Amino acid sequence: MNRSSEINTRLDEQLHENHKSVTQNNFAEGSTTAYAELHTHSNYSFQEGASEAWDLLLTAKQLELHALAITDHDNVSGVMEFAQAAKELGIKPIIGIELTLAHGLDDPDDTEYEPAKRPHITLLAETAVGYKNISLLTTHAHIDAEERNDPHLDPALLADHAEGVICLSGCRRGEISKVVSNGDIASAQHAAKKYIEIYGKENFFLELQQNLVMGDVQRNRSMAVIARELGIGIVATNNAHYHVRDRHRLNDALVAIKNNKSLEASHRERRPNDQFFLKSPSEMGVLFTEHPEAITNTLKIADRCEFDITSDAIYDFPSYDFLPPGHTESSYLRKICEEAAVRRYGSVTPEVTARLDKEFDLLERQRLVGFLLQYYDIIRIAREVQEDLGLVEPGLDIEENPPGRGRGSSVSLLIGYLTGLSHIDPLKFGLRLDRFLPETLEGEKLSPPDIDLDFPREIRAELILRIHERWGYERAVLTGMISTYKIRGAVRDLGKALGIAEDDLSRLNKRLDRHSSISALAKEMAELPEFRDRVDAPVWQMLIELAQQLNHFPKYLAQHPGGMILSARPLSETVPLQRSAIDGRYICQWDKNASEDAGFVKIDFLALGALSQLSESLELIRKQTEERVDISRIDFEDHAVYTDIHNADTIGVFQIESAAQMQTVTRLRPRNLTEMAWEVGAVRPGVGVNDGVTLLIRRHMGKDPNWKFDHPLEEPALGRTYGVPLYQDQLGELAVHVGGMSAVEGDQMRRAFTRRNDERHIAHWKDKFITGALAKGVSPEAAEKVFGKFHGMYQFPEAHAFAFGVTAYQMSWLKHYWPLEFFVGIFNNQPMGFYNLETLKEDAVRHGVKVLGPDVNLSEKKAVIENGALRMGLTHVAKLNTATAVPLIEERTVSGEFVSLANFMSRTRVQQEVPDLLSAAGALDRFDNIADPDRIPPTITDRRHLRWESGLRYRPRGEKKDGSRQLAFEIPVEQDMIALPSESGWERMIGEYSATGVYPQGHMMEKIRPHLPSTVIRSEEVRNYANGDRISVAGLVIRRQKPNGKTVFITLEDEFGHSPLIIWPTMYQRFKQQIKESLLLATGTVSRREGTMNIVVENITPIEESIPQFPSRDWG
Known part of the structure; x- marks a missing residue:
């Protein structure tokens, strides 16, 4: 035992004895010490805090602490969650x-510290103004720092933001604590006087900490003397980083991870012992026997802090600042809507007027009219971006080719339909307002609605930039998103901290999948042969224990994919801002849940590849035919389109192309947009609860004619979906109609089930629901059964399902009537959807589209239409981006086509891999024909020959190592050419696939099939087999899905079509490694159910293991 450990042990023993004595005395006198902990770190002190807010608060309650402060490092990301749980x-x-300061107040202004040595300061919000100042200071600490991940504050800013703030001098890294520890009392007094000048004697306290660390006692004594001499208070804190002592191991591991070191190598960075946990008032009383006023002051400070962030956060809904003269917000928006209604309906009908009256009444009561006008502007800015980027013809009506599409519950808004926010007519489909704008009772607080907007991917970045420019960076801010630990990240980071070999961690992570749970980590390891004998080893046991604790812990603050908050005042007054990883963007420190709880109005700008494809396909149709297709006015009841959908001809079709959707669509067989919304909504995790999909389909198809509601009061909510809660809205409606709640309460209850770590709320809502249901005459049994339909699994809002259902139908319509334009659009907007380019190519061929590979003389940057065929673009060749492709095209346009490899290389400045990739892709095949156009039959330039020649001809340009210039001129290489064997068909095919991701001239299974066992059938033959028949199929894996973490769905593709496989959980454990291969041979039994067909796998092997000498050059 070293000297430090010995001293700590003795101090710990003394504490234990004193604790017993003091506790006995207090109990004897019938009183205990009261205490408030004012310096606590949750796990939002990223990679330092080792406990969740709920654990800290529950422990604080058990310890009977007077109050608890959250003081995370340089951020307030967890304060809303903390405050709500504390009040509960x-x-x-x-x-x-x-906060981290750049340097101390007593240091010269140009003092620079290493990040690990910068001083800390503890700030508490006494009032709303104080919190505003803390938010502004934190923003400066992040925005003003040179490095995005190194926040630190210029201490000169403290004085301008001191009102309403109580300042504690900080932990051991506080400016004053450090100089006192060094024995420099004079400097400590001088620094303290500067803090007093800023905060005043009533608001500045010297912070004493006693964690049984060498030097604590003497430092506290010296600081107490300084406080008495200066007439200021002292306050005790424990700088808690975890709720109970045992969590110190996780705290140590997190600090090691943060510093990218092992536990063994991070002694200096880690806390010196295990005493940084929440302690009871009695324990703190023992520790501060010499300084009782330090304990008393915790109570005085706590009582002074009146700020309640759950109700006092300052935020104003955005107003509209661009009104034409003579208009209010309401009159201007009403004018816009009525003009659009004439275009949409021919006139402002009584039905339109009544709906607008209702919507305006709700919007005006919630002060949201200006918010809707902001959206109106955003849609028009999006159209300007489209036009500026040359993506659409200038002057198009918004309705004809909308730049964005609403999703979520906002689609139910008629104002949204008339202003271009939505492409769904809520009157036509009877969409309700309840989910978006529920009626509120007097005194009820409505969570502000959010409107999600999908935009084509290529305009989103520019659109966000222009919105920043229009509203200003402080009033248009992106929402934060908390990245959390999952199993692989926890194993990797903790394993490195524990000193486990990286090879072992890599092997283990490869064997784990994203559905593996941390709680099942030991079981997963026991099933892996190379780890089976290690599970019980101490270091692996520690890994398992810590990984369990780290599950779902916040890891860092990231940028939300599209959430943006608009505010009437600078948002930094309400929540700190920091720079995003993307230059020019700022994010707030609250995620979407905290932002929602604070009453923020949030917009989601989401990039949707399907909209990019849709927009491009419509433009292609216009350019090719001069026909302008108004996608909003197509026939939405086209029998031919629905036939395609029923047959699961939906590869590449938005929302209905997955294996699960294909299975469902053949069973449900939608015939209109209402049923398309069912289809889109059905394949969501929440609908699968209680087998909802099967119930919906059976009842809809009349196969369960005697079904009944669990209680008649369910009918208003569930009647339209056969008693199945298909949509989010319906759960809120159940709360109203069965549980007797208001619409706002019903929505709050639904949300409680979806929040992370909010299970504790469910008991409250269950009691309220059951009580309300009983009051309405519902039996206890029926009330329990209806309540059982609430859950936290994801479901779509009804309007959202309609929005996506309409888009899915429109894409199916395009695929049926304009397949060439549809597939060009989808080729040019990868990656998206479920399938790779080869699968999409095969589907295009099945729809009569001829697909031509890249050609250096014929291809453009992206895919184009060439004589009725799809010609792949140069950027479809691997590693050839726009920066490489565009100069080639420009050279070809200016100087004519490339006639040979020598000509190509002498005219372009490309790296050697470019001609090699182009030749592998077949993009140089026509050089022989260009040289001899009259040759019959035409020949293909040999690709192996081209690659050899390119190596001989390549001459690097630029400076040599000795600084001299490399001259660029063509050197004859014919004398160095040798006769090489031509590539086989198999080699050409593999080369094409490697270079482009497709086989332009066929499918690889054509080459493989002659070598397969004769029992393997073609995919097109599967439909001829009956339920229960045993068959074997083979093909390329184009999709693997494990939606519930148990059953695996695999789709195999051969040259004739697709074979859907199901692997049950028991079989998955047996074949989990084999199914990772790309080419599989599967044997199983045919399963037919309600129009669907699957092969239930009994055995599966990689094709490579089934064919001797695979592959061979002799294959074609």
């Missing part, structure tokens, strides 16, 4: 922060 538990929450 009856603990007073205090909002604060531990």
Whole structure:
């Protein structure tokens, strides 16, 4: 035992004895010490805090702490979650922060510290103004720092933001604590006086900490003397980083991870012992026997902190600042809507007027009219971006080719339909407002609605930039998103900290999949032969234990994919801002849940590849035919289109192309847009609860004619979907009609089930629901059964399902009537959807589209239509991006086509891999024909010959190592050419696939099939077999899905079509490694059910293991 450990052990023993004595005395006197912990770190002190807010608060309640402050490092990401949970538990929450300063107040202004040595300061929000100032200071700490991940504050800014703030001098890294520890009392006094000048004697306290660390006692004594001499208070804190002592192991591991070191190598960075946990008032009283006023002051400070972030956060809904003269927000928006109604309906009908009256009444009561006008502007800015980028013809009506599409519950808004936010007519489909704008009772607080907008991918970045420019960076801010630990990340990071070999961690992670749970990690390891004998080893046991604790812990703050908050005032007054990883963007430190709880109005700008494809396909149709297709006015009841959908001819079709959707669509057989919305909504995790999909389909098809509601009161909510809660809205409606709640309460109850770590709310809502249901005459049994339909699994809002259902139908319509334009659009907007380019190519061929490979003389940057065929673009060749392809095209346009490899290489400045990739892709095949156009039959330039020649001809340009210039001129190489064997058909095919991701001239299974066992059938033959027949199929894996973490769905593709496989969980454990291969041979039994067909796998092997000498050059 070293000297430090010995001293700590003795101090710990002394504490234990003193604790027993003091506790006995207090109990004897009938009183205990009261204490509030004012310096606590949750796991939002990223990679340092080792406990969740709920664990800290629950422990604080058990310890009977007077109050608890959250003071995470340089961020307030967890304060909303903390404050809500604290109020629920009856603990007073205090909002604060531990900020990093660039240097001390007493240091010269140009002092620079290494990040690990910068001083800390603890700030607590006494009032709403104080929290505003903390938010502004934190924003400066992040925005003003040179490095995005190194926040630190210029201490000169403290004085301008001191009102309403109580300042504690900080932990051991505080400016004053450090100089006191060094014995420099004079400097400590001088620094303290500067803090007093800023905060005043009533608002500045010297922070004493006693964690049984060498030097604590003397430092505290010295600081107490300084405080008495200066007439300021002292305050005790424990700088808690975890809720119970045992969590110190996780805290140590997190600090090691943060510093990219092992535990063994991170002694200096880690806390010196295991005493940084929440302690009871009695324990703190023992520790601060010499300084009782430090304990008393915790209570005085806590009582002074009146700020409640759950109700006092300052935020104003955005107003509209661009009104024409003579208009209010309501009159201007009404004018826009009525003009659009004439275009949409021919006139402003009584039905339109009534709906607009209702919507305007709700919007005006919630002060959201200006918010809707902001959206109106955003849609028009999006159209400007499209036009500026040359993506659409200038002057198109918004309705004809909308730049964005609403999703979510906002689609139910008629105002949204008339202003271009939505492409769904809510009157036609009877969409309700309840989910988007529920009626509120007096005194009820409505969570602000959010409107999700999908935009083509290519305009989103520019659109966000222009919105920043229009509203300003402080009033248009992107939402934060908390990245959390999953099993692979936890194993990797903790394993490195524990010193486990990286090879072992890599092998283990490869064997785990994303559905593996941390709680089942030991079981997963026991099933892996190379880890079976290690599970019980101490280091692996520690890994399993810590990984369990780390499950779902916040890892860092990232940018939400598209969420943006609009505010009437600078948002940094309400929540700190920091720079995004993308230059020019700023994010707030709250995620979508905290932003919603704070009452923020949030817009989601989402990039949707399907909209890019749709927009491009419509433009192609216009350019090719001069026909302008108004996609909003096509026939939505076209029998031919629905036949394609029923037959699962949906590869490449938005929302209905997955294996699960294909299975469902053949069973449900939608015939109109209402049923398309069912289809889109059905394949969501929440609908699968209680086998909802099967119930919906059977009842819809009349196969269960005697079904009944669990209680007649369900009918208003569930009648339209045969008693199945298909949509989010219906759960809220159940709460209203069965549970007797208001619409707002019903929505709050639904949300409680979806929040992370909000299971504790469910008991409250269950009691309220059951009580309300009983009051309405529902039996206890029926009330329990209806409540059982609530869950936290994801479902679509009804309007959202309609929005996506319409888009899915429109894509199916395009695929049926304009297949060439459809597939060009989809080729040019990869990656998206479920399938690779080869699968899409095969589907295009099945629809009569001829697909031509890239050609250096015929291809453009992206795919184009060439004489009625799809010609792949140069950027479809691997590693050839726009920067490489465009100069080639420009050279060809200016100087004519390339006539030979020598000509190509002398005219372009490309790396050697470019001609090699182009030749592998077949893009140089026509050089022989260009040289001898009259040759019959035409020949293909040999690709192996081209690659040899390119190696001989390649001459690097630029400076040599000795600084001299490399001259660029063509050197004869014919004398160095040798006769090489031509590539086989198999080699050409593999080369094409490697270079482009497709086989332009066929399918690889054509080459493989002659070598397969004769029992293997073609995919097109599967339909001829009956239920229960045993068959074998083979093909290329084009899709693997494991939606519930148990059953695996695999789709095999051969040259004739697709074979759907199902692997049950028991078989998955047996074949989990084999199914990772690309080419598989499967044997199983045919399963037919309600129009669907699958092969239930009994055995599966990689094709490579089934064919001797695979592959061979002799294959074609």
